[in-house]
Amino acid sequence: MIIRAEPLTREAFAVFGDVLETGGREATLINHGLTRKFATLSLVQVDPGAVAQLCIYRSDPVGLPFHLREFERHPLAGQVFMPLHTRPFPVVVAAGQDVPDPENIRAFITDGRQGVSLRPGVWHHHQLSLVQKSDYLVIERDSEDGNLETCRLEDEVVLQL
Amino acid sequence: MIIRAEPLTREAFAVFGDVLETGGREATLINHGLTRKFATLSLVQVDPGAVAQLCIYRSDPVGLPFHLREFERHPLAGQVFMPLHTRPFPVVVAAGQDVPDPENIRAFITDGRQGVSLRPGVWHHHQLSLVQKSDYLVIERDSEDGNLETCRLEDEVVLQL
Numbered sequence: 001m002i003i004r005a006e007p008l009t010r011e012a013f014a015v016f017g018d019v020l021e022t023g024g025r026e027a028t029l030i031n032h033g034l035t036r037k038f039a040t041l042s043l044v045q046v047d048p049g050a051v052a053q054l055c056i057y058r059s060d061p062v063g064l065p066f067h068l069r070e071f072e073r074h075p076l077a078g079q080v081f082m083p084l085h086t087r088p089f090p091v092v093v094a095a096g097q098d099v100p101d102p103e104n105i106r107a108f109i110t111d112g113r114q115g116v117s118l119r120p121g122v123w124h125h126h127q128l129s130l131v132q133k134s135d136y137l138v139i140e141r142d143s144e145d146g147n148l149e150t151c152r153l154e155d156e157v158v159l160q161l
Numbered sequence: 162m163i164i165r166a167e168p169l170t171r172e173a174f175a176v177f178g179d180v181l182e183t184g185g186r187e188a189t190l191i192n193h194g195l196t197r198k199f200a201t202l203s204l205v206q207v208d209p210g211a212v213a214q215l216c217i218y219r220s221d222p223v224g225l226p227f228h229l230r231e232f233e234r235h236p237l238a239g240q241v242f243m244p245l246h247t248r249p250f251p252v253v254v255a256a257g258q259d260v261p262d263p264e265n266i267r268a269f270i271t272d273g274r275q276g277v278s279l280r281p282g283v284w285h286h287h288q289l290s291l292v293q294k295s296d297y298l299v300i301e302r303d304s305e306d307g308n309l310e311t312c313r314l315e316d317e318v319v320l321q322l
Contacts, residue, residue: 022296031287035287037217038219041214042215043214044214054203082245084274128195137181
């Protein structure tokens with residue numbers, strides 16, 4: 001099965017999470033007129049009583065086509081990936097309750113500026129970079145206790161642009 | 162009074178917050194060896210029951226020397242500024258309980274990659290950019306109710322590199 005990456009848009013991504021971008025959004029002027037604030041692009045979602053932490057992920061690139069072998073999800077918290085670079089990267093997600101549904105795998109390619117905020121419990125492939133080693137600011141639950149489920153795909157699934 | 166910006170280091174900034182950077186930190190290998198994870202650079206700090214939101218701030222540049230006229234603080238939450246660019250920017254903070262202490266204003270200049278996570282209640286100048294319009298990913302409390310105090314400086318204070 002071949003999954004082709006489609007452009008990342010807020011509409012197409014809405015069931016999986018929020019797109020962190022300024023395009024098409026209203027801003028308010030703050031800081032005595034020096035700053036345009038694009039507010040509430042997403043919320044930091046962790047279960048009550050838990051804490052969200054900030055990480056930097058530094059990811060080696062993969063080549064395409066890339067074999068998608070395993071998905072994961074975090075039932076107790078969302079996860080945010082904001083690129084600290086300006087290169088498009090793929091975001092691979094899947095519908096499905098107990099396991100990712102291979103018929104409903106979707107891949108999105110960012111425009112080089114966009115980040116994503118995944119909803120809690122959304123099946124996704126681990127973060128991928130193309131072309132070169134790349135950094136991301138990541139916001140996630142401070143503890144993985146009970147917050148990580150993984151599932152290997154039985155079918156052969158390949159990501160392609 | 163002239164405040165000169167000093168290099169931003171974790172040690173010098175520790176009383177005000179955390180520096181978001183990878184230099185000198187240990188990473189763990191995740192994602193089947195593809196990703197180096199620099200974990201727990203800081204925590205998202207909001208008062209219990211409140212939610213943190215993600216914004217993008219787009220700030221016009223200011224010239225130096227720059228007159229520092231007003232400080233602000235957020236007693237109920239920390240605030241995170243992560244540059245979505247690679248230009249140094251100043252971070253201006255002050256010790257002080259009820260008001261910022263003009264004798265204890267400190268200014269730091271980032272190395273172009275570093276971000277900062279301010280602790281709740283730390284007096285700081287609003288976010289400043291140099292040279293050109295610049296974007297920042299900002300994490301802050303979703304509501305400003307009871308979370309914003311401002312204080313004008315009585316003395317003439319000027320920021321300089």
